[in-house]
Amino acid sequence: MTHDAPSTGALHGARVVELGSHLAAQFGARLLGDFGAQVLKIEGPQGDALRREGPYVPGAAHSALFEYLNWNKQSLQLDPAMPQHAHTLAQLLQGADILIYGLGPAEAAQAWNWTAQALHQRFPHLAIVAVSDFGSQGPKSHWQGGDLVLQAMGGIMSFSGLQDREPLKPGLRQSAYCAGLNGAYTAMAAYFHALRAGQGSLVDLSSMEVVASELVSVFPAYSLAGVVAARRSAVQDPLLSGEPLPVRDGYVTLQVNPLYGPERFAQLLGEPRLCDPRFASQQGRIDHAEELRALLHACLAQRSGRELFEQANEQGLLSGVLQSAAQLMECDHLAQRDIWVEAGAAHGAPWKLPARIAHLSATPVALRQPAPALGSKPLAEALAEAAAASARRAPAHAPALAPCAPPAPLAGLRVLDLSTVFAAPYMGALLADLGAEVIKIEAPKRLDQLRAGGFGYLVDNDPGEAGWNRCSTFQMLNRGKRSLVLDLQTAAGREVLCELVAQSDVLIDNFTPRVMRGWDLPYEKLAALNPRLVMLSNTGYGSTGPWSEFKAQGTTLEATMGLSAYAGYAGEAATKVGQSYPDFLAAWSGMSCIMAALVHREKTGQGQWIDLGMYQLGAMVIPEAFIAVQGGGPDVACRGNAEWGAAFSGVFPAAGDNQWVAVSAGRAPALAQLLCILDLPAGAAAQQIESACRAWCLQRGAQSAAEQLQSAGVAAGAVNDAGDLLREPQLLARGFFERVDFGGDIGVRALIGRPYQWQGAQVGIRRRAPHFGEDNAAVLESLQLPPERVAALRASQVVSDTPLKPPQLRPIDIASLVARGTIKTYDSRYRELSSAFPSSTTYLKTFTHDLLCLPRAGYAKRTGP
Known part of the structure; x- marks a missing residue:
């Protein structure tokens, strides 16, 4: 394999142990390796089964997908049946910083018999991320998953596909790669917390909740306005729907x-x-x-x-x-963005696989070594390195934060959020959940589209006196932030921004590349004001390459980045699935890059610029397509609801109105159980199984059918909509939804939290989304500006408490939307259900005091590395 020259990487010095075969865990651990960590993959006597799945990389003894998920790692064989190897694993974990735990409940019991919770108690220094389909706790933690069932239960399929046909899942195995991205950023956040606070964390990550986290527009439309999203009508707007x-x-x-x-x-x-x-x-x-x-x-x-x-x-x-994998491999823009690496070269031309998640100016993402041969890491060497790392680890110490600071991973950090709409604002919301002070910089004359009524509904379908403070999706993507209205079109506004930059840790923007250059605010100038600044620029196509100036939106990017080519009914034309899917890839990828940069800064004092181009992220989550076209076979094309590698799968109507259940018999034992339930003989044809399964499901409710199949060992799940999710026992038991006090006539409502439970730090939604300009005075006061200067800023409308061009927001005729099929239904009980649901995590406090009493992490607290 050809690979990059060695470089330190943002996570240089971090030691990672990967335990378990979950696809998301492997991807997440590999991303840590790409950022520079030393990753040790623990394999059993037979090795990871993925090694043998084929097709094989030219000249290698393992599959191409194993190569993709496991470069930048080392392999150590341990046998869980041997007691001395359990002791060896304990020694390795004592010398590690991060554990990526990919053992499901059943697999853990059969293998090491160590739960993630037990490991957290035994190794309190470790940053542990446990990745599973449904999480390690809750009434359905033992259920069988897989991409089809996770997409169904997570809610995406309820509004994907056509109304007169079955719900449709995204192509290939998106839940695994999205969960891997979440696993990577949370692992680095937990490691960052350990570096600062001297204590580890346990992050219990659920792939189902990762899917449900994509409902950032769909769920608040329900919890704040009672609207349940519909699948696409056969009659759509050809110039707005993303229709190919x-x-x-x-x-x-x-x-x-x-x-x-x-x-x-x-x-x-x-x-x-x-x-x-x-x-x-x-x-x-x-x-x-x-x-x-x-x-x-x-x-x-x-x-x-x-x-x-x-x-x-x-x-x-x-x-x-619309581009396929083969066309992406020939794309000049991706070539100039240098996203490809070559895999294998012993027999014929090497293969191209996507490798670079983004461009980091100080610590480039790099492929440092190919996927390891089974057991190629000598045991004695691994133990010696672990012992040396354990000896070097400083003893636990109290966090160097203000006494009133909440024990949150990012407490004391200030983030400036200059972005609008979806991907970058979502990053800001997640950073706020992790404890950062996030200041949303808003323009007085041109509102964020989410404030102006785009991509959502008004709370209770009522504009009130200031409708721009009542838009549902805005509430989700800007929770926990503060609002400063600042006209960056003016020199005075940019001067205030520069003063904020000098006191901040992270800046996020999603302008086209020319905007910050046009304002004379490139990273180089901002870094001169604050060398510790981490800046992320989220653009459609990145800051370099022939398409760098192109504008982008999720509906157009899905096709261009290759996702739509593999999302459609089986054997039919490509289509759009879900809602703004590229934005979620960008949000979670951006979080990974920001956390990697913050870890690097914590160790070195050096900030850097992150150039995140959304277009190149599509290739990262369709590796199966690149492998297929280079392996000599046909492209995988649209497979509909077929589960990758499953013996049988499909989505079938259940009893009741618009009720559906996803069924997936992954391997031969599960298929045998399904045939037994359906009273079919072994060897029944696929069409016969499909007809029998359809008839069987129609006689049962979706939830009842899923429970019966799961009890027999067959993966199944109801297709949940937003209202169903708020009643889903697994999500309620895990506290996935959080109660947020919006005040006034809105009161307490439910919002989506994050797809994980965090033990070891306080993580959660800390306040509602800000009203327009409500924090102007407090933020300007934190800069200690002279009163006459603040007065001048207000007099010139560089700072404003209200929009200078307020939108005309009006109630929507909900009944007509239901009649036309634009929305599935309107649930009049939404307010009662949203405000009264049980929750294990509630944050209803005022956040301002907590923020103002924290020192800036790199300034009041320290001035050097």
Whole structure:
């Protein structure tokens, strides 16, 4: 394998032990290795089963997927049946900093018989992340999972697919890779906490909750407005839904937005009929969808998808082009972003696999060594290294934080959030949950689209006196933050920002690359003010490469980054699944990069710039497609609800209105159990099993069918919608939803927390989303600005307590949306259910005092490494 020259990496010096075969755990541990950690993979006598899954990397003795998930690791064989090896593992853990624990409850009992909780008690210094399908606790912790069941129970499928067909899951194995990203960032957050506080943590991560965490718009629409999302209608707006439109050589997506309508595409395509007033509004385009679609098909039929995509984006329009794995491997932009590494070269050309999650200026992500041969790490060497690391570890000490500081991993850090809409604001919300003070910098003249009524509903469908403070998705993605309204279009506003940067730890922006340069605020200038600053720029295509200036949105990126090519009904055309899926990949990837940079800064005092391009993240989560096309076989294409590697799988209607159950018999024993339940003989044909399973499910409720199948060892789960999730026993038992006091007429409501339970630090939602400009005075006071300067900022409207161009927000006709199928239903009980649900974690306190009494982590507390 060819790989990068050795470099230190952000996690240089961190020692990681990986225990267990869960796919998400392997991916998460590999990401830690990419960031520079030393990762020791513990394998049993037969080795990880994934080694033998094929196809094989040229010249290697293991599969390509094993290579992808296990480079930058070492392999040590231990036999759990040998008592002395249990002692050996204990010695290794004593010398480790992080444990990635991928043993499910049944696997743990059969193997080492050490639960994650027991390891947390025995090794209190360790940052432990336990990854499983449903979490290690709760009434369904023992259930069988897999991507199909997790996507169903996690809620994504309730609004994916077409209304007149079965719900549809995302392509390939997205839940595993998303859980791996969450495992990586939480492991680094726990390690960062251990470096500062001298104590370890246990993070119990649930893959089902990772999927449910993608409902950042769908769930608050329910808990704050009673709206239950629907699957896509057969009649959609072709210019807003992300619908792939056929061109001469494939498909493109075209996207209007609040700044422009179809007239811009009329000019691009030379088709004046697109300016017809009937197509000017979303409702008009829905009412005349067939006519509009026919018009688009006619004027696109002879266009090249790639050329049209580039022309549209060069004119500032939102457009995507549907790309497969083979096309991504030929993409000039990805090549210039240097995301590929080569795997294997002994027999023929090496394979290309995606490797670089982002560009970190001081500590580049690197492939330092290929996946290890089984047992290639000598035991004596591993034990000697562990002993030396254990001896070097400083004794536990009290955290060097203010006495009033909450014991949170990021307590004392200040984050400046300059972003809007989804991915980057979600990072800010998660950083706030981890204890950072997050200041949302808002523009006085141009509101965040989430405040202006985009991507959500008004709380209780009532604009009140200030509707921009009542938008449902904004409440989810900006919880825990403070709001400072600052006009960065002015020199005075940018001067205040620079003073904030000098007192801050992290800055997040999601402008196109030209914006910060145009304001003369590149990272180099900000770093001169504060060398410890960690800055993340989240853009659609990254800051370099031929597409770097292109604008992007989730609906257009899904196609371009390769996700849509593998998401659609089996054997049919590609489609869009879920809602803004690229934003979640970016949020969790960004969190991983920020935490890696903070760990590096904690050890060295050096900040850095993170260049996160969302486009390149799509390749990271479809490795099976790259392996298929390079392994000599056909591309995997759209597989519908087929579970990867399962003997039988599908989604079937259950008794009741719009009730569905996902069923997946992964291997032969589970298939035998399913055949027994269905009263079918061994060797029954797939079509026969499908017909029998459909008839069996129709006689039962979805929850009842799932419980009966699970009790027999067959993975199954109901397709939950947002309302179902709030009643889901597993989520309630684990405290996945948190009670947040919104005050006034809203009161206490439920919001999605995070997909993990954290022992060893206080992690949670600490306050509602801020009202527009409500923290102006407090934040400016923290800068100790002279009163006359503050007065001047307000007089010139550089700082404002209210929007200078307030949106006209009105109640929505919910009944008509239900009648048209735009939403599934309206649940009048939502307010009572959302405010009264049981929760194990409740944060209803005022956060301002806690924030103001904390020292800035790198300033009042320390001035050097």
